[in-house]
Every structure is written in structure tokens, then in C-alpha cells.
Amino acid sequence: MNIGIILAGGIGSRMGIVDKPKQFIDIYGKPIIVYTLETFDNHPEIDYIGVVCLDEWMDDLKILLRKYEINKVKWLIKGGMSRQESVYNAIIAISKDVNDDDILVIHDSVRPLVSHKIISNNISSAKQFGATDTVIPSTDTIIKSLDGLQIHEVPNRSELYIGQTPQSFKFELIKRAHETAIESNKLNSTDDCQLVLDLGEKVKLVMGDKLNFKITSFDDLLLLKAIIKLGKTEMV
Numbered sequence: 001m002n003i004g005i006i007l008a009g010g011i012g013s014r015m016g017i018v019d020k021p022k023q024f025i026d027i028y029g030k031p032i033i034v035y036t037l038e039t040f041d042n043h044p045e046i047d048y049i050g051v052v053c054l055d056e057w058m059d060d061l062k063i064l065l066r067k068y069e070i071n072k073v074k075w076l077i078k079g080g081m082s083r084q085e086s087v088y089n090a091i092i093a094i095s096k097d098v099n100d101d102d103i104l105v106i107h108d109s110v111r112p113l114v115s116h117k118i119i120s121n122n123i124s125s126a127k128q129f130g131a132t133d134t135v136i137p138s139t140d141t142i143i144k145s146l147d148g149l150q151i152h153e154v155p156n157r158s159e160l161y162i163g164q165t166p167q168s169f170k171f172e173l174i175k176r177a178h179e180t181a182i183e184s185n186k187l188n189s190t191d192d193c194q195l196v197l198d199l200g201e202k203v204k205l206v207m208g209d210k211l212n213f214k215i216t217s218f219d220d221l222l223l224l225k226a227i228i229k230l231g232k233t234e235m236v
């Protein structure tokens with residue numbers, strides 16, 4: 001079984017909009033989270049979906065699921081204080097319904113342009129290797145600075161990638177990774193692959209796409225609107 005876990009438990013503080021979290025912002029009349037959910041709902045290899053949501057937005061989410069006929073959602077899960085806690089809440093919520101070898105495809109609700117190809121590649125890689133990250137090669141040189149004032153390192157760009165989601169895992173592995181992190185008091189990781197690496201397990205890479213960017217700040221919204229508008233125009 002392949003399960004999409006869509007994370008919508010964040011408040012979007014870096015967006016700077018106070019009335020709603022960024023995943024509920026409308027883009028041409030449809031909230032960002034719906035774009036993401038539709039792609040998972042329509043994917044033939046995704047069996048069920050769990051959505052992790054801010055408690056106070058759960059009713060709005062339920063209305064959207066009905067309105068847009070998102071039918072594969074089986075679990076509605078309360079968000080945690082951190083991304084890591086939100087993922088763990090999902091692991092606990094679905095645990096009685098899944099087997100160790102089932103695949104969790106964990107995705108940020110605020111990456112609405114994820115493609116079916118990326119999801120398919122995640123599933124086949126996680127089935128084969130147990131843990132998979134979606135990445136794109138870094139096209140910029142990355143500068144490491146420990147103090148934000150001077151350069152401490154210029155890592156070799158050919159070894160650097162930008163991490164995206166989905167990140168996909170066999171259920172047993174990601175559950176063990178989270179439990180081990182909690183036992184060692186690591187509670188605020190922004191990346192599930194890091195927790196699997198901490199176990200000494202390998203994480204395979206699949207190629208993402210520049211378009212699968214994360215909506216973080218206001219400029220990302222402008223970009224998303226432009227891309228969706230262009231896409232629609234080109235389809236006409």
C-alpha cells in the first residue's frame with residue numbers, strides 16, 4: 001500500500017500573512033493545499049492519503065475535501081508544534097492500519113506543483129531501497145558561513161543538491177527513525193531523511209523539479225501564480 005502524507009500543520013510565519021496559513025491561500029480561486037491534494041488523489045499508485053492539519057483549520061479542510069471531491073483521504077491528523085512532530089503524529093495515527101513494508105510518501109502541502117512522475121519515482125525507489133529523498137542539483141554556488149559575516153567554506157557545487165519533498169520511506173524505517181530521534185531528544189528536525197541517516201541507513205535520491213518549489217515567502221506566491229497562469233494559457 002502507498003500512502004501520501006500531506007503536511008499542513010505549519011502556520012507559515014515567513015509568509016507574513018496573518019489571517020490564514022499559507023497552505024490555505026487561494027491561487028486563482030483554489031487553495032494551495034487543494035492543488036497538492038488533487039495531484040496525490042489522482043495518482044493511480046496512491047491508495048490512501050493522510051492530511052496533517054492545524055486543529056483550528058480542520059473544519060475548513062473538511063469543507064475543501066468535499067468541495068473538490070478529494071476522495072482518498074482516510075486520516076485527518078492534528079498538527080504538531082514542529083514539522084517533525086507533525087510527521088510523527090501521522091505515523092502514530094496510521095500505525096494500526098498499515099504494514100511495515102507499506103510506503104509513506106511524505107510531502108509538504110506547500111509544494112503544489114509536484115508531478116505524478118516525481119511521486120511514481122519516489123514510490124518505486126522507496127520500495128526498492130527503503131528511503132528516498134527528492135532533490136535537484138544546485139545551480140548556484142552554495143556559500144557556508146558560520147557567522148553570516150564571512151565565508152568559511154565554498155563546497156564543491158557538483159556534490160550539492162537542493163532537498164525537496166516528497167520524501168518516501170517504508171513505514172517501519174521512518175517509524176524507527178522518529179522514535180530514535182525522540183529518544184535522543186532530537187525534536188526539531190526539518191527533514192525526515194536526516195533522521196533516517198542518523199540511524200546509519202542509506203537514503204537514495206530521485207530527481208525532483210525546479211517547479212516543485214516550496215511556497216515559503218510572498219515572492220514564491222507571485223511565481224506560483226505566474227506559472228499556473230502561463231500553464232493555463234499554453235493549454236488553451
Ligand SMILES: Nc1ccn([C@@H]2O[C@H](COP(=O)(O)OP(=O)(O)OP(=O)(O)O)[C@@H](O)[C@H]2O)c(=O)n1
Nearest residue numbers: 007008009010011012013014081082083086109
Ligand atoms: N508544525 C508544523 C510545521 C510545518 N509543517 C508543514 O511542513 C511543511 C514545510 O514547512 P514550512 O515551509 O516551514 O512551513 P511553516 O512551518 O508553515 O512555515 P514557517 O516556517 O514560515 O512558519 C509545510 O507544508 C507545513 O505546513 C507541519 O505540518 N507542521
Ligand SMILES: C[C@](O)(CO)[C@H](O)COP(=O)(O)O
Nearest residue numbers: 083108163164165190191214
Ligand atoms: C523537507 C523540506 O521541505 C525539504 O526542503 C524542508 O526541509 C522543510 O524545511 P522548513 O524549514 O520546514 O521549510
